[in-house]
Amino acid sequence: MIKMNFTLFKRSLLSFLTMALCLGVQVSYAQNPFCDATTPVTLDGADEYEICQGEEVELSVETSNGGTFPNVIAAVGQDGTTFGAINLDTFNLGDVATSVSIAALGGQQLYGLDYVGDVLYGLDIDADANGSLENSNIVTIDPVTGTQTLVGSTGISLSGDAVIPVTLAYNEANGTLYMTAVDVSLGFIFGFNLYSIDLATGVATQIGGTNFAADPFTFAINEAGDAYIIDHFFGDFYSLDLTDGSTTFIGNTGLSYFNIGQGADFDPVTGQLVFGHVVSGTQTDYYIIDLTTGVPTSLGISTNDVVFSLALTANETDFTYAWSPAAGLNCVTCPNPVASPTATTTYTVTVTDDCGNEDTFETTVNVNFPTGTGGGDDITCIGSINAGVDVNCSLTIT
Numbered sequence: 001m002i003k004m005n006f007t008l009f010k011r012s013l014l015s016f017l018t019m020a021l022c023l024g025v026q027v028s029y030a031q032n033p034f035c036d037a038t039t040p041v042t043l044d045g046a047d048e049y050e051i052c053q054g055e056e057v058e059l060s061v062e063t064s065n066g067g068t069f070p071n072v073i074a075a076v077g078q079d080g081t082t083f084g085a086i087n088l089d090t091f092n093l094g095d096v097a098t099s100v101s102i103a104a105l106g107g108q109q110l111y112g113l114d115y116v117g118d119v120l121y122g123l124d125i126d127a128d129a130n131g132s133l134e135n136s137n138i139v140t141i142d143p144v145t146g147t148q149t150l151v152g153s154t155g156i157s158l159s160g161d162a163v164i165p166v167t168l169a170y171n172e173a174n175g176t177l178y179m180t181a182v183d184v185s186l187g188f189i190f191g192f193n194l195y196s197i198d199l200a201t202g203v204a205t206q207i208g209g210t211n212f213a214a215d216p217f218t219f220a221i222n223e224a225g226d227a228y229i230i231d232h233f234f235g236d237f238y239s240l241d242l243t244d245g246s247t248t249f250i251g252n253t254g255l256s257y258f259n260i261g262q263g264a265d266f267d268p269v270t271g272q273l274v275f276g277h278v279v280s281g282t283q284t285d286y287y288i289i290d291l292t293t294g295v296p297t298s299l300g301i302s303t304n305d306v307v308f309s310l311a312l313t314a315n316e317t318d319f320t321y322a323w324s325p326a327a328g329l330n331c332v333t334c335p336n337p338v339a340s341p342t343a344t345t346t347y348t349v350t351v352t353d354d355c356g357n358e359d360t361f362e363t364t365v366n367v368n369f370p371t372g373t374g375g376g377d378d379i380t381c382i383g384s385i386n387a388g389v390d391v392n393c394s395l396t397i398t
Contacts, residue, residue: 033288033297034069034093035355037270041066041319043351043361049339053369056340059323059347061363063335066317067355069094070267070274073102073120073143074310075110076284076303084109085308088146092315093274093286094354096301103146111217112168113141113311114265116177116199120311122148123168123179125158134158136165138202152202154195156181163193165204166217167309171242173225178242179204180216180229192216194245208245216240218264220273228273228291230264237294251294255287263310264289274299276307322350328365339365 045061071092075085084107091099112123120143126135136158138151156163165181177197183190193209215232219240222228227240229247235255238247255277263276263284273289275296284307287296323332328341339347346364 033272033299034267034270035067035357037272038067038355039065040355040357041317041351041353041359043349043359045361046363048364048366050366050368051340053342053367054340056338057365058336058338059349059363059365060336061321061349061351061361063317063319063351066319066353067357068269068315068317069354070269070312071315072310072312073113074263074276075105075108075113075122075308076305077308087305088141089305090143091303093299093301094315096303099303102143105146109308111166111309112179112219113309114168114170114177115311115313116170121151121168121170121177121197121199122309123154123165124148125165138197150202151199154179154197154202154204156204165195166192166215167219168197169219169221169227171221171225171227172223173221176242178207178219178221178227180219182215183209183211189215192245194240194242207243210245210247218275220264220266222266222271222273223268226291228289230275230289237289250292253287253289253294253296255296263307265310265312267312268314274310274312276303276310278306281306317353320352322352324348341365341367343367 042064043061049057051057069092071090073088073090076089077084077086085105086107087101088103088105089099089101109125110122111125114121120141122139122141124137124139126137136154136156138154139148140151141148154165156165158164163181163183165179168177168179170177177199179195179197181193181195183193191209191211192215194207195204196207197204216229217232218230220228225242227242229238229240230236230253231238235253237250237253239250240247264273266273273291275287275289276284277287278284282304283302284305285302286299288299289296319335321333321335323329323337324347325345326332328339328345329337331337344364344366346362348360348362350358350360352358
């Protein structure tokens, strides 16, 4: 059982951030965990092409695999005292400078985000002007415009002592959207509950729960249907049984007490658990969580905001191309340049993925000359025939 200031809880979870204590955190660092978990780029294509003198051909190389970074959509605040989220933002984890604001949220408490197929669902906690929680609703969100459509109420009342919904996660393995909620009474958290959500109506149906004082604001389910939570208060990492809501302790993340981390999702490409950990009222750091130990690995990136919730989508690798030699090519940085060499030439292309991994491929353009010129023996390149008859009826062919 955990004693908490329930008034602060109801006003905004972010109010805890003004009291955050930056304790020593023992974490491991990796230059690029996403790249470590992916297969480097590999190339394939035609070994050679045949053209006649003066013709051209488009060179083609097929790319496969390659490291990349997921795209993030997140409900974020801008300081430690703001009531609710300010913006719905999107950015790529490989370059947080790409962050773009999709829509203003105006203080909305959007505490859960996850994709169901291509549809983005959110958990919206309604509050009055004083910050008292009133209702919890399920919405769908257009990830391009931020436009929200009400699916329906969860049916859970938030007045007085309450069960307070805190986040969502979708299980692709069985097609079910789940929700976690804390069980609060007299200012104490007595445990948490697990619910399934009707995608058509938003209604929540309780599956089970536990009476231990966990605060599962971080909740995510991988492609295989394995569910995990991180306790908000102590940073403990658990597996979650989706059939009855029971938990199994895995390990402690070592991340700071009272630093809310509400954003977590699995990268659809590498299957790694990405965790957005709020370290102050103006900063969120990003980690990969080891599913067997709970140990976090820093991605070495931060955003200047407070993450309420996030969801990840796959991002195609932005390959770069470098062809050589340049002679006879219309472009040396294109994936499919047009080649028109004057003589047989072997071209080499170097392709680099988002992780900096490279692969090279060679292809030869064989240039065939008209028959009789001494430049080749391809009978398809016979040249032109000019014929004429003079006044003496002599036929001349050149």
